[in-house]
Structures are given as structure tokens and as C-alpha cells.
Amino acid sequence: SAPTGGSVVFIIWLQMKLLAVNQLEETLSKQMKKLLELKRVQQYAVDVTLDPDTAHASLILSDDGKQVKHGDVRKKLPGNPLRFNSCVYVLANQSFSSGRFYYEVQVKEKTEWDLGVARESINRKGQITLSPQNGHWMIGLWNNNEYYGLADPPVRFSLKHQPEKVGVFVDYEEGLVSFYDVDAAALIYSFTGCCFTQKLYPFFCPGVNDGGENSAPLIISAVNHTE
Secondary structure (H helix, E strand, O other): OOOOHHHHHHHHHHHHHHHHHHHHHHHHHHHHHHHHHHHHHHOOEOOOOEOOOOOOOOEEEOOOOOEEEEOOOOOOOOOOOOOOOOOOOEEEOOOEOOOEEEEEEEOOOOOOEEEEEEEOOOOOOOOOOOOHHHOEEEEEEEOOOEEEEOOOOOEEEOOOOOOOEEEEEEEOOOOEEEEEEOOOOEEEEEEOOOOOOOOEEEEEEOOOOOOOOOOOOEEEEOOOOOO
């Protein structure tokens, strides 16, 4: 016999319920995949500290080598071929020339920053354009809400949420540099098919102080393996 009005409504309701359950399962499955991917790269966590011998003279580094911010005073420092003399950059003490490595940096309350890795032979004097061609694989935040992959030319992308902590993962042999929003367990941007032949150093730019607007430091954080 033909279904009654009530049973048709029930069938439609049931179909909608099943659809909602399927969509929820799909969302959870996607989120689980993202979490598993972040957990996979977090197992390659390394200890990273900032190298004061490379730091621009107006950068302030913490004693433990984990924090950097821009100060208004340029310190008088002896000449050093390793030091950036024009751009407010600093490299890590550690370098990597094989395998995989991962580290996390807090970018909370900042309006400008650049993060990534650079090859050993990069230019450290005068004005510098950050790009793979020049030996940098970086992403950056400019003007508080403009995110860029610093490719040739830079690629602007939008994010739903401002990341507070960025994970940087490198697979040297694979030629891969990936950036993650740690709290959202989301991939932000990747450079693929890179050809690395030199040591790679973690690279940090806290941006200029901007009258206090951008005074929060970049902080190299201990990796809390995501549950």
C-alpha cells in the first residue's frame, strides 16, 4: 500500500538524519587524518636554539636562545660575516643536511613574521629578497592579516584562523618544506620538489617592533605531541 503522509515524513527525517551522521563521520574522519598527519611529523621534533652570531644588531634574544624580538636600539657589535647587517633576521645554531626534522614556533599576538629554512650560503648583507631562488623556503604574515608563501613570486593565501603556533617540517631527501597550524592540526602551505644540496638552517624574522604593535617575541616552543 502507498505510504501515508506520516511515514513519508518519517522516511525523509530518517534520510536527513543518516545524511547528517554521514557528514559528521566525514568531518571527524578528516579531522582525525589531519591529527594523524601532525602526529607523524611531530615525531621528528628537534631542539632548536637561536644563534646570536647571526642575529641582526637590533634583535633581542633571550638567554636560553628560544625567543627573539625586535628592539628599538641597534647594538654596537663587532663585524661578523655570519651576521645579517640590514634585515632583522636570525638563524638557528643547528643545521640539517639529511633526513627529516620538525620544530614549532609561537607567533601569538604578532602582526608580522617570517619563518622557514634557509641554505647555508645565503646572502647576509644588504637588502634580501626571501625566495627559494635565493635559498629561503619561508612563509610570512604581513600587515596583521596577509599570509604569504614566499615563492617566486609570493603566493598570498587566506586562513580561517590566525595560527598562534606554527610547525615547520622538512624532509631533506624528499625536497619538502611544510608549515602547520599546530592548534588546528592543519597544513598551511608546502614547498615541494625542492632540491637541497647544502646545510639547511631554521630561519626566523620577528619583523620590526612597529611602535610596540609587533613587540611580541617569536618563541621556539617545546613540541607537545598532539593527543
